[in-house]
Amino acid sequence: MRFIESEEGLPLITQLSYKIDEDRCKLLWQWPEGIQAVYIYKRSTDREQQGEYEYDYPPSVSGLKLYTREEYKSAGGYYDRIDTIGLVAYTVYACMMDDGDKRLVHQSDAENTVEFSTGRAKIRYSISHKSGLLRKYKTVQISVLAEIEIPKEVLCYVKKQGNYPVSIEDGTVYPFLRDFPSGRSTLPVIEVGKNDYVRLFFTDGPKYGRLYELIPE
Template sequence: MRFIEAGPDSPVIRELTRRVNGDVCTLQWQWPAGTDSVYIGRRALDAEHDLTSDAESVTFGPDGGFDASGLKLYTREEYKTAGGYRDRLNGIGRYVYMVYAAMPGSGDPVLIRQPDGSNIVETPAGRAKIRYAIREKKPLFRAFKTVKIEISCEVPLAEDVLCYVKKSGSHPTGPQDGTMYPFAAPFPAGRTGLPEIEVGKNDYVRVFFTDGKKYGRLYELLPE
């Protein structure tokens, strides 16, 4: 199997679209004339969260070329029967699908690389849910109160995903709205209760992503 760059007369994939229904992604495209097969790959853009699929991930070799070992052959007949190409999204994060037309009558597969990217489409998968609870105890006649944080997550989390923020006088609205404290250890899947912390009676604590743009694509953070 080898790749060649698309030329003016090469069979190329056009109008590639994706539709997601639940955890199933369906790809559809316009087939080039005379081509009865394509090769399809999937690559996780958030690679650490790719949890297996019917389509293997496609990676890049050390020289910047394609490692085509994970590409899957798909025929025009299979496409007609299924109404497209269907793949189960059983991970979290984002994925990119690549559909390569195969040169007809070429013996060993010769695949067309399209520099314009019209044979590539990105799709989101699911977001893992993270729930947090904050319990307060206010002892009488003391200037401080204790706060206990509990984190419940569907998948393991690295220690840099979440933080808690303390603010005096009102609830913090984000990681920069108060004093931010990182967590010292990763979280396993399931429920984790953290040691109690002591804060002032007028202090409030909330849990946030350390980087909302980065981690908001992967996780959904919900208060209990």
């Protein structure tokens, strides 16, 4: 099995579309003339931005699934169970047979790939501030409850003097040093000025807001 680049005259997958019904998705596409089988590659992209699936090319052979034209006709499409939260990408490769050698057509226009969200994973968090009457500083403790593992690059905390920050630009930004496992994580206490306030934000709202929902407890 090997991949070849698409060029004029080669069979291409077109009109690839999807439908979601509860925990299943259905893929439909236009079969090119003469092609009797395709290989389907599924990739979960819960950590990545839309459109970054191309770095997986060529995909691992073990991740490819053979699907014949007869199976497609019998089932009325290709069905798969949705078992992840986040973004999922499917790529359908036309399979050409040449003296027993399978050649899969890589389409640089990515028209043989669809990507969609299966829902946003919830990230709940709480922040407690404690201070003493005679102390210059107060302590802050952050607790995060995540449905799935969250990369440390997703979140940051912002410190502002005098009031709670309203955005990532509204104060001093601090990164996290470790990923957040699924479940509850209580971070070590940090010390801030008595008049400082801390809040959690996405490091990149447009990017990570598509994948996760940040909810104060």
